[in-house]
Amino acid sequence: MIAKAKEFITTIPVNKVSIKDLLSFEKSPRNMLVAVLTVAFIALFVIGVANYLIHSHHAYNVTRQHPWGLLIAVYIFFVVSSTGLCIIGSLGDVFGFKDYELISKRAIFGSIVTILAGFAVIAFEIGHPVTMLIYNVLSPGLTSAIWWMGTLYGIYLTFMIVEFIFLLKGDMKSAKRFGLIGLLVGLAAHSNLGSVFGFLNARPISNGVFYPTYFILTAFITGIYLAYIMMGFRYKLDFSAEVKKMLEGLAKIQGLLISILIFFVAWKMLTDVYGGMPNRAEVAVHIFHSWTFWAEVILAMIIPLFIILRDMGKSPILFFWASLSGMVGVFFMRYNLVHDTQLKPLQMMKIEEYQLPPEWVHYFPSMTEIMISLGGLGLCIAMYYVGTKLFNLDSDH
Amino acid sequence: MARYGMALDYKNCINCKACEVACKEENGVELGAEKHRIWVGSNNPTGIWPNLDITSATFVPSQCQHCEDAPCQEVCPTQATYYDENHVVRVDSDKCILCSYCMNACPYDARYVDDRTMTIDKCTFCSDTRLARGETTTACQNTCPTKVRTFGDLDDYDSEISQLLRTREHFSLKAHLGTNPKLFYLT
Known part of the structure; x- marks a missing residue:
């Protein structure tokens, strides 16, 4: 058994890579910019983490009224990206769409590095991560959406790694099997992440079925944006006919998904406002007045959809840029989700004389939170880059 | 084994804050901490001067x-928040991972981070202190000069709180959320 496991591991096709190989890349302005930003982000991560270790949560701008801040939003951003890439990777190797096999290996690898980046960020938001690992097992809170989300994501990561190994080995049958289970577990985990917010009956703006379903939809959308970004960098925006065909197909799917998302969001906001339900309607009106909501709508929905509808996704280069806009919009989507949930104070009475009753909860991330968040992005890019050197992420045929 | 609850004759409250001081002293709450364990909120009078509704x-x-x-117990991923044998919602600080989910889930804003233990704490009805010593009242009840608070066993038919709840009209905060609070506000 051990010998078999050893053989399984030693036969994984991995390129031998030295530090010199890692530093040898085309020194084009674009590559240099990405390299410098990545190194700078990782440096910020180190500084941010050091500051957190010294000052604990006091290094963050989270408060009793707003206990979840930027790091939770960034964690969600990364795990949504992971689930999205898992869906994209599964199109080819699980569901057998030949056109999308081109990106399977790259997308599955992307799903692994994005979730690892998410875990790296959340490790510094959870106050006691080691306690979490111990008591998640010893005394599981089965009624907790966070427990299910965390546990399922752990299982999902395992399946993604095994699927990726089988893809590297060219064992498509096993990859399909593990990929399907990984996808189902990933979707369940992701839906549970939505239910972390959906279960909050103290927060009428988030409570309900919307987030658990919306998370799956937005994951798919995020996956397509990332597929474009990864393929754009891989082929330096000079796509072969085969890649173009795949990207065109993805753009068409994206057009449909963004349209559905616009319906989802429009009706959610309208039903929130309609009828003036206390603690929900005024929060929705407040959201309408925030620029971050419109940043989400314009960058993640309007711009990409407009570009797709121009020529039904036949301009992959233009949509590469739209995908960058889309990912910035998706970041705001995650930030808004976390912040808007906590906009309304739960206790509305004043507790001191000469004080006004509480109104809206204000939050802006601290420098430490911003540094750790950017660091997550730096780690993600660095892991992906190392992966492109270590593994053959292109399709074998 | 009891099912502890508290009735609050809140209209008798004079906002002297003696309950907050007693709670801090009894339970070792951080000095200077605001809204830790218990607090007194106040409603501004409604209406426009000079026609103010002083009863509000x-x-x-x-x-x-x-x-x-x-909700805080349901959402806890490690069962750090639990019900003890007296149906009191308690926190096992060894198991708390400081994920803050309970803070977001509690509709009453009753959970807070204790900076000394770096865990999320709450009122325990003096379970670790007075009740553990065999006393039958909480610190906040014991010190209240206008007898706002009545603490006791809801399952005991003859307890003072049971009699109060049988004879006085009362309501619970955010009752529509289905949390079934064991704090009752007497009207």
Whole structure:
């Protein structure tokens, strides 16, 4: 058994890579910019983490009224990206769409590095991560959406790694099997992440079925944006006919998904406002007045959809840029989700004389939170880059 | 084995804050901490000067509502928040991972981070202190000069709180959320 496991591991096709190989890349302005930003982000991560270790949560701008801040939003951003890439990777190797096999290996690898980046960020938001690992097992809170989300994501990561190994080995049958289970577990985990917010009956703006379903939809959308970004960098925006065909197909799917998302969001906001339900309607009106909501709508929905509808996704280069806009919009989507949930104070009475009753909860991330968040992005890019050197992420045929 | 609850004759509250001081002293709450364990909220009088409705200017003592269906307990991923044998919602600080989910889930804003233990704490009805010593009252009840608070066993038919709840009209905060609080506000 051990010998078999050893053989399984030693036969994984991995390129031998030295530090010199890692530093040898085309020194084009674009590559240099990405390299410098990545190194700078990782440096910020180190500084941010050091500051957190010294000052604990006091290094963050989270408060009793707003206990979840930027790091939770960034964690969600990364795990949504992971689930999205898992869906994209599964199109080819699980569901057998030949056109999308081109990106399977790259997308599955992307799903692994994005979730690892998410875990790296959340490790510094959870106050006691080691306690979490111990008591998640010893005394599981089965009624907790966070427990299910965390546990399922752990299982999902395992399946993604095994699927990726089988893809590297060219064992498509096993990859399909593990990929399907990984996808189902990933979707369940992701839906549970939505239910972390959906279960909050103290927060009428988030409570309900919307987030658990919306998370799956937005994951798919995020996956397509990332597929474009990864393929754009891989082929330096000079796509072969085969890649173009795949990207065109993805753009068409994206057009449909963004349209559905616009319906989802429009009706959610309208039903929130309609009828003036206390603690929900005024929060929705407040959201309408925030620029971050419109940043989400314009960058993640309007711009990409407009570009797709121009020529039904036949301009992959233009949509590469739209995908960058889309990912910035998706970041705001995650930030808004976390912040808007906590906009309304739960206790509305004043507790001191000469004080006004509480109104809206204000939050802006601290420098430490911003540094750790950017660091997550730096780690993600660095892991992906190392992966492109270590593994053959292109399709074998 | 009991099912502890508290009735609050909140219109008697004079906002002297003796309950907050007693709670801090008894339970070792951080000095200077605001809204830790218990607090007294106040409503501004409604209406426009000079036609103010002075009956609306009430003080409302508040704290953990020790819900029968506590959202903070349901959402805890490690069962750090649990019900003890007296149906009191308690926190096992060894298991708390400081994920803050309970802070977001509690509709009463009753959970807070204790900076000394770096865990999320709450009112325990003096379970670790007075009740553990065999006393039958909480610190906040014991010190209240206007007898706002009545603490006791809801399952005991003859307890003072049971009699109060049988004879006085009362309401619970955010009752529509289905949390079934064990704090009752007498009207």
